[in-house]
Amino acid sequence: MGKKILIVTGSPRRHGNTNLLAGWVADGVAGRGGDVRIVDAAQLHYKTSGCTSCMGCQESDLFRCIVRDEASEIVASIPEYDVLVLATPVYFFSFSTQIKMFIDRMYSLYKFKADRILSPADHLQFALIATSAGDYGSGLDVLEKSFSKIAGLSGKKPKTLLTPLCPVDVTETMMNDELKERAFRFGAALAE
């Protein structure tokens, strides 16, 4: 059976580079028989603006955010997947606000004990899709480093599709057949 893959995108531009890339990656997953779902974190309804650090998730036996909204439902489903792909544009050398709000809600999937971390998601393969206007050193480098720390929670090396020098006009990106092929192959490899 193909792998179950969740792609969470976090660009406020619905028809921008990041979502375009995520769609191509999803096509690659499906083409290899994987089961893929895309969720746009920028369009979810949140009851709070990000994690409020209430620590309700750490005090409970459950691996659930106690704030119940669309984000917490998606986060709670993450352990059902084999691969979690986060897709973001580089904003000020880092994640977009929209994807970071989602990532912080994932705190509920981990119990940070003094000597170990408990999680129903410790089998997860993490992957990153990131787009930027500048070159690798204009923020993708920092983002990649930060993401590898998140992926390290599962003890696995992350897989990354980093795409520098993306034109702001997405129709130009659409015509980039080489990038499309790279994204498709990236998705196919995730499904293997």
Ligand SMILES: Cc1cc2nc3c(=O)[nH]c(=O)nc-3n(C[C@H](O)[C@H](O)[C@H](O)COP(=O)(O)O)c2cc1C
């Ligand atoms: C608020 C903001 C901050 C940005 N910061 C950076 C940056 O630090 N480095 C960079 O290379 N590009 C930066 N960009 C450009 C975006 O990363 C780039 O245009 C990206 O492809 C946009 O993705 P989207 O089309 O999915 O929105 C920034 C864009 C915006 C709107």
